[in-house]
Amino acid sequence: EVQLVESGGGLVQPGGSLRLSCVASGFSFSSSWMTWVRQAPGKGLEWVANTQQGGGERYYVESVKGRFTISRDNAKNSLYLQMNSLRAEDTAVYYCARDPPRGDGYTFDFWGQGTLVTVSS
Amino acid sequence: DIQMTQSPSSVSASVGDRVTITCRASQGIGSWLAWYQQKPGKAPNLLIYDASTLESGVPSRFSGSGSGTDFTLTISGLQPEDFATYYCQQTNNFPLTFGGGTKVEIK
Numbered sequence: 001e002v003q004l005v006e007s008g009g010g011l012v013q014p015g016g017s018l019r020l021s022c023v024a025s026g027f028s029f030s031s032s033w034m035t036w037v038r039q040a041p042g043k044g045l046e047w048v049a050n051t052q053q054g055g056g057e058r059y060y061v062e063s064v065k066g067r068f069t070i071s072r073d074n075a076k077n078s079l080y081l082q083m084n085s086l087r088a089e090d091t092a093v094y095y096c097a098r099d100p101p102r103g104d105g106y107t108f109d110f111w112g113q114g115t116l117v118t119v120s121s
Numbered sequence: 122d123i124q125m126t127q128s129p130s131s132v133s134a135s136v137g138d139r140v141t142i143t144c145r146a147s148q149g150i151g152s153w154l155a156w157y158q159q160k161p162g163k164a165p166n167l168l169i170y171d172a173s174t175l176e177s178g179v180p181s182r183f184s185g186s187g188s189g190t191d192f193t194l195t196i197s198g199l200q201p202e203d204f205a206t207y208y209c210q211q212t213n214n215f216p217l218t219f220g221g222g223t224k225v226e227i228k
Contacts, residue, residue, distance in 0.1 A: 037165075045157075045165065045208055047217040061216045062122075095164055104170045105153045105212030111164035 002026040002110045004096050009115030016086050016119070022079040022096030022112055030074040033099035035108055036081050038092035038117075046092075049081065050099065050106065063089075086119045093117075123147050123211050127220035133228040138199045142223045144192040144209035153213035156185055156194045159222075160205045169194065170212070199225070 008020040020036070035050040049060045049070040058070050069082040079096050093116050097108035124147035134140050144154065152172040157165040167176045169185040172192055182197045196203055204227055209220040 044222045045219040059215045107155045107170045107212050109167045
C-alpha cells in the first residue's frame with residue numbers, strides 16, 4: 001500500500017523557518033518525481049515545487065523561489081521542504097505527492113494527508 | 122504562466138444528473154491535462170490524466186475530453202459520493218497550475 005506521511009507543520013512567526021518532511025512507503029521512491037502542493041484555508045490548490053528522482057532537477061513556483069528548498073533522501077525514502085523567510089501568505093496545508101512514472105506529464109496519483117503551516121505573529 | 126480557468130465555480134445537481142465542468146487554458150497545452158476530486162478535509166484524488174484517460178479504480182461515470190485550450194469533465198449519473206470540488210491541472214509547463222475549482226453541491 002502506498003503511503004505518504006507528512007510532518008513538520010506548525011505555527012511560526014513571519015520571517016521564521018520550518019522544515020517539512022514526507023516519508024514514503026509502498027512504492028519505489030527513488031524512481032519517482034516528488035512534489036509539494038499547498039492549499040491555503042478555503043482556497044484552491046497551488047503547486048509549490050517538485051524534484052526529479054535523483055534530486056538534481058528542481059522546479060519552484062515563482063512566489064517561493066529563493067525562500068523554499070525541496071530536497072530528498074532516497075536512502076530514507078524521504079522528501080523535504082525547507083521553508084525560510086515565511087510570510088503570512090504561505091499559510092496553508094502542505095501536501096506531498098507522487099508523480100507516477102508513466103510519461104503523462106506531471107500528475108499526482110498519491111498524496112499525503114497534509115500538514116498545516118500557519119504563519120502568524 | 123499558463124492560467125487555467127474553470128467554469129462554473131459551483132453547480133447544484135441531483136443524484137442521477139449529468140454534470141459537465143469546463144476548463145480553459147490560456148494557451149494550448151495539447152492533452153496535458155489532469156482532473157482531481159477533493160472532498161472536505163481530504164487530499165485530492167486523481168481522476169483523469171492525458172485529458173481523457175481514466176485513472177485506475179475511478180468509476181467509468183467520470184469522463185474527460187478536449188485538447189488544446191478547452192477541456193471538459195463529465196460525470197454521467199451523479200452519485201452521492203461525487204459531491205466534492207473538482208480541479209483541473211495543466212501537467213506539462215512550469216509552473217504547474219491548477220484551475221480555481223468547481224464545487225458540485227447537492228440540489
